[in-house]
Amino acid sequence: MKAETFRKAAAEALGTTLLLAIVVGSGIMGERLADGNEAIALLANTLATAAGLVALILVFGPVSGAHFNPAVTAVFLARREIALSLAVLYVAAQVVGGVLGVVLAHAMFDQDLLQTSLKARDSAGEAIGEAIATFGIVLTILGVVRTRPDAVAFAVGLFIAAGYWFTSLTSFANPAVTIARTLTDSFAGVRPADAPIFIAAEALGAALALGAASLLFRDAARD
Amino acid sequence: MKAETFRKAAAEALGTTLLLAIVVGSGIMGERLADGNEAIALLANTLATAAGLVALILVFGPVSGAHFNPAVTAVFLARREIALSLAVLYVAAQVVGGVLGVVLAHAMFDQDLLQTSLKARDSAGEAIGEAIATFGIVLTILGVVRTRPDAVAFAVGLFIAAGYWFTSLTSFANPAVTIARTLTDSFAGVRPADAPIFIAAEALGAALALGAASLLFRDAARD
Amino acid sequence: MKAETFRKAAAEALGTTLLLAIVVGSGIMGERLADGNEAIALLANTLATAAGLVALILVFGPVSGAHFNPAVTAVFLARREIALSLAVLYVAAQVVGGVLGVVLAHAMFDQDLLQTSLKARDSAGEAIGEAIATFGIVLTILGVVRTRPDAVAFAVGLFIAAGYWFTSLTSFANPAVTIARTLTDSFAGVRPADAPIFIAAEALGAALALGAASLLFRDAARD
Amino acid sequence: MKAETFRKAAAEALGTTLLLAIVVGSGIMGERLADGNEAIALLANTLATAAGLVALILVFGPVSGAHFNPAVTAVFLARREIALSLAVLYVAAQVVGGVLGVVLAHAMFDQDLLQTSLKARDSAGEAIGEAIATFGIVLTILGVVRTRPDAVAFAVGLFIAAGYWFTSLTSFANPAVTIARTLTDSFAGVRPADAPIFIAAEALGAALALGAASLLFRDAARD
Numbered sequence: 067m068k069a070e071t072f073r074k075a076a077a078e079a080l081g082t083t084l085l086l087a088i089v090v091g092s093g094i095m096g097e098r099l100a101d102g103n104e105a106i107a108l109l110a111n112t113l114a115t116a117a118g119l120v121a122l123i124l125v126f127g128p129v130s131g132a133h134f135n136p137a138v139t140a141v142f143l144a145r146r147e148i149a150l151s152l153a154v155l156y157v158a159a160q161v162v163g164g165v166l167g168v169v170l171a172h173a174m175f176d177q178d179l180l181q182t183s184l185k186a187r188d189s190a191g192e193a194i195g196e197a198i199a200t201f202g203i204v205l206t207i208l209g210v211v212r213t214r215p216d217a218v219a220f221a222v223g224l225f226i227a228a229g230y231w232f233t234s235l236t237s238f239a240n241p242a243v244t245i246a247r248t249l250t251d252s253f254a255g256v257r258p259a260d261a262p263i264f265i266a267a268e269a270l271g272a273a274l275a276l277g278a279a280s281l282l283f284r285d286a287a288r289d
Numbered sequence: 290m291k292a293e294t295f296r297k298a299a300a301e302a303l304g305t306t307l308l309l310a311i312v313v314g315s316g317i318m319g320e321r322l323a324d325g326n327e328a329i330a331l332l333a334n335t336l337a338t339a340a341g342l343v344a345l346i347l348v349f350g351p352v353s354g355a356h357f358n359p360a361v362t363a364v365f366l367a368r369r370e371i372a373l374s375l376a377v378l379y380v381a382a383q384v385v386g387g388v389l390g391v392v393l394a395h396a397m398f399d400q401d402l403l404q405t406s407l408k409a410r411d412s413a414g415e416a417i418g419e420a421i422a423t424f425g426i427v428l429t430i431l432g433v434v435r436t437r438p439d440a441v442a443f444a445v446g447l448f449i450a451a452g453y454w455f456t457s458l459t460s461f462a463n464p465a466v467t468i469a470r471t472l473t474d475s476f477a478g479v480r481p482a483d484a485p486i487f488i489a490a491e492a493l494g495a496a497l498a499l500g501a502a503s504l505l506f507r508d509a510a511r512d
Numbered sequence: 513m514k515a516e517t518f519r520k521a522a523a524e525a526l527g528t529t530l531l532l533a534i535v536v537g538s539g540i541m542g543e544r545l546a547d548g549n550e551a552i553a554l555l556a557n558t559l560a561t562a563a564g565l566v567a568l569i570l571v572f573g574p575v576s577g578a579h580f581n582p583a584v585t586a587v588f589l590a591r592r593e594i595a596l597s598l599a600v601l602y603v604a605a606q607v608v609g610g611v612l613g614v615v616l617a618h619a620m621f622d623q624d625l626l627q628t629s630l631k632a633r634d635s636a637g638e639a640i641g642e643a644i645a646t647f648g649i650v651l652t653i654l655g656v657v658r659t660r661p662d663a664v665a666f667a668v669g670l671f672i673a674a675g676y677w678f679t680s681l682t683s684f685a686n687p688a689v690t691i692a693r694t695l696t697d698s699f700a701g702v703r704p705a706d707a708p709i710f711i712a713a714e715a716l717g718a719a720l721a722l723g724a725a726s727l728l729f730r731d732a733a734r735d
Numbered sequence: 736m737k738a739e740t741f742r743k744a745a746a747e748a749l750g751t752t753l754l755l756a757i758v759v760g761s762g763i764m765g766e767r768l769a770d771g772n773e774a775i776a777l778l779a780n781t782l783a784t785a786a787g788l789v790a791l792i793l794v795f796g797p798v799s800g801a802h803f804n805p806a807v808t809a810v811f812l813a814r815r816e817i818a819l820s821l822a823v824l825y826v827a828a829q830v831v832g833g834v835l836g837v838v839l840a841h842a843m844f845d846q847d848l849l850q851t852s853l854k855a856r857d858s859a860g861e862a863i864g865e866a867i868a869t870f871g872i873v874l875t876i877l878g879v880v881r882t883r884p885d886a887v888a889f890a891v892g893l894f895i896a897a898g899y900w901f902t903s904l905t906s907f908a909n910p911a912v913t914i915a916r917t918l919t920d921s922f923a924g925v926r927p928a929d930a931p932i933f934i935a936a937e938a939l940g941a942a943l944a945l946g947a948a949s950l951l952f953r954d955a956a957r958d
Contacts (some may be wrong), residue, residue, distance in 0.1 A: 091901030117898030228341030451564030455537030674787030678760030
């Protein structure tokens with residue numbers, strides 16, 4: 067592996083590790099302190115996730131593009147902006163990193179390192195929500211990266227902050243995050259049995275965003 | 290219709306769809322989780338709306354200008370910065386998009402897709418609040434777009450965040466949003482009977498902002 | 513009065529009007545919705561004030577400098593960056609605008625337009641807090657304006673957000689705001705009898721910041 | 736001492752003073768108002784700390800680099816980007832400033848100026864959390880400063896906002912902050928007996944970040 071390739075994969079792995087540590091850790095802390103008020107716990111979870119995600123994209127963006135998300139990597143593959151071999155490596159790094167992040171969060175809060183979520187999330191509305199969330203985040207990336215690359219980190223963090231509240235599953239919007247969340251029996255968890263439908267919804271949302279972007283964001287020159 | 294015109298109208302429709310999904314969806318989620326504390330629900334609604342609006346303006350601004358608001362389109366028409374035919378198309382796209390967004394929010398939260406709000410909001414103060422909210426948002430756009438176009442998305446999101454709290458109706462500040470909100474019997478709803486006075490107040494606020502901008506922001510060269 | 517001068521004074525008046533409508537209005541809304549939890553009310557008040565202030569500085573900064581604050585105007589006068597006659601006009605516009613903003617907030621929330629605050633705030637710690645708050649905000653302006661003028665609006669809003677929580681009086685940090693707050697018997701109010709000591713503390717804080725800035729921010733070239 | 740050196744040390748001292756006044760003061764205010772809901776108190780503490788830190792870095796960054804943190808100064812020393820004599824001066828200024836900031840916070844809230852924390856924080860998870868927090872903040876600085884120096888202040892503030900929630904000790908991430916926090920028996924305090932292990936964890940996290948940065952952020956040219 068070339069040094070350049072190693073750095074990119076390591077950035078995806080480390081970035082996704084930190085992202086999941088943030089998602090799961092702040093969920094644990096939020097629930098622990100919120101005295102049973104779930105809205106307050108989710109406000110804390112939202113603040114931490116959005117703020118941390120912006121910081122991580124600023125740090126790792128110049129190295130790997132800061133995908134942290136197989137759906138995003140797949141979209142760039144479909145647009146031929148990343149090679150297949152590198153895309154496979156990215157997805158592997160994201161999944162492994164996500165799992166490590168959950169383990170780290172458990173270690174920080176003195177919990178069992180390996181857990182399985184018992185939290186059922188299985189309504190039709192939540193699958194719709196997940197498709198919309200992924201549609202939105204992919205469209206945000208594709209829309210902003212071409213006109214204001216300096217603002218992508220902020221746009222992504224802000225859209226996820228909104229998504230935590232306006233979509234019914236709180237916007238996992240990311241298959242690596244969905245897999246990792248099955249491994250924690252805490253605020254941010256989701257039952258393994260419920261994960262496949264959400265991953266399918268994420269794939270659908272990403273595909274729709276890819277199409278919408280090609281309609282909406284075509285270069286004026288081509289018309 | 291030219292491809293360029295289609296893209297602009299589609300951007301207004303899709304952007305307003307997502308905006309209303311955010312406004313209504315985060316209201317439902319906020320109320321569901323907040324254990325009856327309305328301030329916590331409104332904090333969540335504010336965070337989601339402001340964050341999402343900034344992201345949407347960053348995404349769609351380069352395509353259509355990201356009005357998402359008939360009052361804003363009317364102001365640009367009055368300033369002769371948009372053609373009448375395109376302005377009419379924009380307003381239609383915004384109204385249709387807004388309604389679709391409410392339906393999407395209901396679908397995500399497994400509610401009846403079509404509803405009518407029963408939430409009375411009919412004090413004189415709320416109409417004054419709505420005029421001030423629209424005055425403020427239009428003045429913000431006209432003031433910032435000429436000096437710091439890169440900051441418009443942030444300024445608009447921040448002003449709306451403030452408006453959710455300092456104006457008594459929580460700043461609809463947008464006739465398309467007002468119409469759409471009559472179609473949800475949830476946190477963000479408003480009774481159809483109360484909508485016309487607010488739309489009139491929005492028109493007044495926008496007109497006042499147009500006048501204030503022409504006084505305050507005239508080019509130094511012209512004096 | 514020249515058109516240029518009129519526009520500057522009008523911008524100071526209108527900006528301070530909106531600032532006080534935000535401070536007082538969001539305080540009323542926060543207290544009304546927060547079910548007696550003062551921290552939640554202050555979170556809402558903080559969010560609205562900081563967000564609104566950033567937007568207002570972006571809007572009015574290019575017109576008048578967006579002082580909205582006699583302490584800031586006095587500091588620029590001491591640095592000979594504003595003429596005395598214009599400074600006097602600015603302060604008058606700020607005080608009048610602040611009072612109007614309070615009246616507007618009352619109108620929006622269907623309250624008596626003219627009120628007198630009964631809220632005692634008279635500890636020594638609060639006066640110290642007010643000196644520190646004004647010191648901080650003036651130092652922030654003087655420090656950031658010379659190196660990153662594009663970031664001043666954000667720095668000021670962020671410092672005020674911090675000040676609402678870390679200083680014991682919640683950072684009025686502004687004599688026009690202090691005077692205006694005596695005229696509302698709501699969350700953001702302060703008893704008229706307590707105002708003079710806070711205004712004196714603000715003057716002290718501003719003077720200290722002026723001195724600190726001249727020590728810390730001298731041009732390297734001069735040494 | 737040269738004027739340039741004096742200004743740098745004074746900026747570190749004053750910046751760290753204000754930082755600790757913010758951390759401790761907002762903790763006191765948050766706890767005082769939050770009616771026993773610790774999550775609400777920590778939300779306020781997070782908002783104030785992150786917002787204030789961004790403002791302080793914008794103000795003092797151009798003067799001293801705005802380290803405010805012996806771990807950060809040590810990392811720049813290891814990278815030979817600061818002279819040993821200046822680094823020693825920085826650390827002294829940070830420690831003295833931090834203590835002064837705690838005293839100021841106590842003065843503002845009419846508390847005993849000198850206190851000792853009784854708050855036990857001694858789990859293994861908290862030490863792990865502290866290593867991760869410091870790893871993250873140092874990696875954020877090293878990653879962003881080389882590609883987007885204008886965004887460092889925002890990235891650092893955002894990462895700390897996340898760290899307050901996702902790491903189990905709420906991210907002191909700073910030996911000067913850790914020492915200063917032993918001197919307040921309030922929300923932000925930590926028992927003196929618990930401090931050494933956290934400072935060791937911070938040193939470990941900073942060292943790991945230094946190594947990770949040299950792997951991840953090497954110039955492409957060198958490979």
